[in-house]
Amino acid sequence: MTEILNKGDLVAASGGIVPAAVLAEELTSDLPEDLAEARSYRRLLEDALSMAMEARAELADAQRRVAVLEHQARTDEVTGLLNRRGFEAAMESALARTRRFGEKGVLVIVDLDGFKAVNDTHGHAAGDLVLSAVGSILSRHTRDTDAVARIGGDEFAIILTEATLDGARKRVRCLDQLLNYATVPWHGVQIPIRASFGTVPYGPKDQAETLFSRADEAMYARKRSRAS
Structure with a gap:
């Protein structure tokens, strides 16, 4: 899963990796383009997608850190074997x-x-x-x-x-x-x-x-x- 930092970053969709803005546009393509509510909804959707991907990236990073700590907790530092x-x-x-x-x-x-x-x-x-x-x-x-x-x-x-x-x-x-x-x-x-x-x-x-x-x-x- 690719990390998102802004609206131009990538997200994963069922059809592959696409920019968050493109995915948001696809999801809102049936809304009238001239409505202020539609434009606002699209921006909110882009932000939500970006925040979700940031959260997933942070969770993956935390899981990696936990795995490292668990490895250190069961490994002997002198030999590299199990402790x-x-x-x-x-x-x-x-x-x-x-x-x-x-x-x-x-x-x-x-x-x-x-x-x-x-x-x-x-x-x-x-x-x-x-x-x-x-x-x-x-x-x-x-x-x-x-x-x-x-x-x-x-x-x-x-x-x-x-x-x-x-x-x-x-x-x-x-x-x-x-x-x-x-x-x-x-x-x-x-x-x-x-x-x-x-x-x-x-x-x-x-x-x-x-x-x-x-x-x-x-x-x-x-x-x-x-x-x-």
């Missing part, structure tokens, strides 16, 4: 689909190992660069239909939608290798990335809270096995 709020919404949506359609999937929790030492040794800017690199690897090596998030600190989560446990384990092994062999350059040094994964399938009877708890337990078990 915890956005991820929880995605998890509830995935569970709703599995309850309605029987769709199954897998929840993956990813926690960075030794991340505090990165911040302590190199500073928070270096830590943010590591987080950004992790987010980039996770998003590049998952599907568009999957949901990837930084859910807090150095913890990430992935919803692998419509995935079997065997298929998810293959994907996680790939992500595990990619992350644990990656380094991030920082002022002449290479900061190694280390991460542990926890993987649990979900189905129609699962709840988000218990899924997160089970995935966390699996991740910490993996972390302990690496430390031993």
Whole structure:
């Protein structure tokens, strides 16, 4: 829809985009041209059309601003991934689909190992660069239909939608290798990335809270096995 600012601007009609004045003239063409009331009515109609189009343009602009704010509210500013709020919404949506359609999937929790030492040794800017690199690897090596998030600190989560446990384990092994062999350059040094994964399938009877708890337990078990 085209925005109107004056009588010469365009409006949308059933036959296409036409000037407001032309549309007003068409709508009043059966009125006697010499009547002052007809001329006044035509001017009022032109103004009403222009005001209506201005209102529509302002509404569209407000809707765009709301969409931007909603995106910011569910997006992590460091990585560009979903934040915890956005991820929880995605998890509830995935569970709703599995309850309605029987769709199954897998929840993956990813926690960075030794991340505090990165911040302590190199500073928070270096830590943010590591987080950004992790987010980039996770998003590049998952599907568009999957949901990837930084859910807090150095913890990430992935919803692998419509995935079997065997298929998810293959994907996680790939992500595990990619992350644990990656380094991030920082002022002449290479900061190694280390991460542990926890993987649990979900189905129609699962709840988000218990899924997160089970995935966390699996991740910490993996972390302990690496430390031993």
